[in-house]
Structures are given as structure tokens and as C-alpha cells.
Amino acid sequence: MSASLREAVGSNPVWYHTIDLAADVTTPGHFDLRPIVDKLPWPAVRGKRCLDVGTYDGFLAFELERRGASEVVALDIPDHEDWDWPAEIRALGPEYLASVAGPEKGAGFRIAREALRSSVEKVDMTVYDLSRERLGTFDVVVCGSLLLHLRDPLRALEAIRSVCSGEFMSAEEIDLRLSVRHPRRAVARLDGTGERMQWWVPNVAAHKRMVFAAGFEILRSIRPYSEAFGVAHPAHRRQMRTMHLRLARTLLTADMGVPHAALLARPRV
Ligand SMILES: C[S@@+](CC[C@H](N)C(=O)[O-])C[C@H]1O[C@@H](n2cnc3c(N)ncnc32)[C@H](O)[C@@H]1O
Incomplete structure (x- = not known):
């Protein structure tokens, strides 16, 4: 079992998530959410219909299932071409996009779902198209590290609002400097260029404001934390060398990685 599973894991060239698939098989992800997963502000999900938006390899969807959700839908775009690529990168063509993002979208999710004997249902759809007519409503919606990659994060949040009948957990990258400088003012950094496909990176206040503006009220939040790099991330090795940066981040977010x-x-309206 472990040998064939290891082979399947090895057949997927890009793993985003670090997932324990068996006692001795863990995916070599770019990011590792395992250290922070229990610190997230989860609502009660037992017996509930749940949606994970922008699931990638499915870490948060499998976590919803593990926590007792009665049904979990995992949504993601069907193709790397469907990312909101900045114009200069899209102009380089589909083959270039595939070389940046990895060859086959959803391969990791499929391997992980089978290994975990999961019942999570995958839906290929952009967040912008979420609607009650297409998927019904969900008691719980979660969405992680997606808004910064969208040209129109407010439109995405409104689409999420349209299918959320209960609670929404949002976990997003934030700009630490802007959060420290402007603790109460909602400000965001705009990029919109390059392969990292970062559009808007909000400070903590702007993350809250975006969710509020899309028709939600904020029930609670946790202090900023760091999403750790996984073994496949180039920064994983680099971080061992940059001690001063590491110390600064550690002081602010208690760990090394991407601030979230x-x-x-x-729903408020
Ligand atoms: C940075 S990953 C985050 C993965 C996971 N949600 C997490 O928190 O670790 C962003 C994911 O959102 C997906 N995505 C990008 N644009 C999307 C869109 N318009 N609609 C739905 N998913 C999208 C990507 O394909 C990718 O799987």
C-alpha cells in the first residue's frame, strides 16, 4: 500500500499542501498548514454541509470532513488558465502558464482523496460563478489564501456570501508592515504583475473590511499567524539562512512563513 501510494505521490510534480496520507506517507507540499490548523477560528461543522473555496490539494476540505461535516464540496478552477493571471503573464500563453503552475490541475486532490478514502466532492468552477442555483447553500464556507490572487476579491466574497447560510471562515495572507503601521485603517498593497499573481494584499483591518463590505458581520478573529513553508518551497531552505528576517517575523507572528x-x-445582509 505505502509503496504504491508513494509512487502516486511522486507522480504529481507540484504539491501545494503538506498532507499526511498514511502513517509513513506525507505529501511534499509548498506549504504546511498542519501546525496552525487547530488555531484557526473554526465554527462547529459536525453534521453540516460545507464548502471549501480554492481547495488546491484539499487540505481544508479534508479537515472539514475530519471534523465531522456531513457533506463537503471542494471548489477550484478546472485549469491553470482560469487563474486571474496578470496581463503580461497571460500574454506568454498556455504552455508558459502550465510551466509556472504545474502540468495538471487537481491531480494532487485526486491522489489525496483516494488515499484518505474521502467523500469530499470536487466541483470545477470559478468562485465568481458560485450561486444558489448551481450549488445550493452551505452551513459553513471556508476559503484560504485565495483573495490575494483575485483581481476582484470583493466580487468573489459576494459570491461566497450568496451561498453561505451559516458561517464563513476566511484565512488570508496579509501585509504585516501595513498592519503594524495602520492598525485601524483598511489599506491594501496592489501588485498585479508577475508570476506570483498577487493582486491585493490587505492589512488586517482591510481583510476584515472586505468581508464586512461583502455583507458579513465579523464574529471573531485570531491574531496574525504564519503559514509555514513546506519542504518543496524554495524559501524553506532559504529561511534557514536569513536569521534576522526570521527573528523579525518570529516576533510578529510567532513563526516563519507567510503572514496570515x-x-x-x-451573513449580515
Ligand atoms: C494559494 S492556493 C490556496 C489553497 C488553500 N485554499 C489553502 O488555503 O491552503 C489558491 C487556490 O485557489 C484556486 N483559485 C484561483 N483562482 C480561483 C478562482 N477564480 N476560483 C476558485 N479557485 C481559484 C487556485 O487554483 C488554488 O488552488
Whole structure:
């Protein structure tokens, strides 16, 4: 079993998530959410219909299932071409996009789902197309590290709001410097160029404001934390060398990785 599973894991050239698939098989992810997963502001999910938006290899969807959700839908775009690529990168063509993002979208999710004997249902759809007509409503919606990659994060949040009948947990990358400088003012850094496909990176206040503006009220939030690099991330090795940066980040977020904020909200309008 482990040998064939290891082979399947090895057949997928790009793993985003670090997932324990068996006692001795863990995916070599770019990011490792395992250290922070229990710190996130989860609502009660037992017996509930749940949606994970932008699932990638499915870490958060499998976590919803593990926590007792009665049904979990994992949504992601069907193709790397469907990312909101900046114009200069899209102009380089589909083959270039595939070389940046990895050859086959959803391969990791499929391997992980089978290994975990999971019942999570995968839906190929852009967040912008979420609607009650297409998928019904969900008691719980979660969405992690997606908004910064979208040209129109407010439109995405409104689409999420349209299918959320209970609670929404949002965990997003934030700009630490802007969060420290402007603790109460909602400000965001705009990029919109390059392969990292970062559009808007909000400070903590702007993350809350975006969710509020899309029709939610904020129930609670946790202090900023760091999403750790996994073994496949180039920064994983680099971070061992940059001690001063590591120390600064450690002081602010208690760990090394990408700074994030997470909150729990419910529909307000
Ligand atoms: C940075 S990963 C985050 C993965 C996971 N949600 C997490 O928190 O670790 C962003 C994911 O969102 C997906 N994505 C990008 N644009 C999307 C869109 N318009 N609609 C739905 N998913 C999208 C990507 O394909 C990718 O799987």
C-alpha cells in the first residue's frame, strides 16, 4: 500500500499542501498548514454541509470532513488558465502558464482523496460563478489564501456570501508592515504583475473590511499567524539562512512563513 501510494505521490510534480496520507506517507507540499490548523477560528461543522473555496490539494476540505461535516464540496478552477493571471503573464500563453503552475490541475486532490478514502466532492468552477442555483447553500464556507490572487476579491466574497447560510471562515495572507503601521485603517498593497499573481494584499483591518463590505458581520478573529513553508518551497531552505528576517517575523507572528489573518463571520445582509 505505502509503496504504491508513494509512487502516486511522486507522480504529481507540484504539491501545494503538506498532507499526511498514511502513517509513513506525507505529501511534499509548498506549504504546511498542519501546525496552525487547530488555531484557526473554526465554527462547529459536525453534521453540516460545507464548502471549501480554492481547495488546491484539499487540505481544508479534508479537515472539514475530519471534523465531522456531513457533506463537503471542494471548489477550484478546472485549469491553470482560469487563474486571474496578470496581463503580461497571460500574454506568454498556455504552455508558459502550465510551466509556472504545474502540468495538471487537481491531480494532487485526486491522489489525496483516494488515499484518505474521502467523500469530499470536487466541483470545477470559478468562485465568481458560485450561486444558489448551481450549488445550493452551505452551513459553513471556508476559503484560504485565495483573495490575494483575485483581481476582484470583493466580487468573489459576494459570491461566497450568496451561498453561505451559516458561517464563513476566511484565512488570508496579509501585509504585516501595513498592519503594524495602520492598525485601524483598511489599506491594501496592489501588485498585479508577475508570476506570483498577487493582486491585493490587505492589512488586517482591510481583510476584515472586505468581508464586512461583502455583507458579513465579523464574529471573531485570531491574531496574525504564519503559514509555514513546506519542504518543496524554495524559501524553506532559504529561511534557514536569513536569521534576522526570521527573528523579525518570529516576533510578529510567532513563526516563519507567510503572514496570515483569519476570522469567522456570518451573513449580515
Ligand atoms: C494559494 S492556493 C490556496 C489553497 C488553500 N485554499 C489553502 O488555503 O491552503 C489558491 C487556490 O485557489 C484556486 N483559485 C484561483 N483562482 C480561483 C478562482 N477564480 N476560483 C476558485 N479557485 C481559484 C487556485 O487554483 C488554488 O488552488
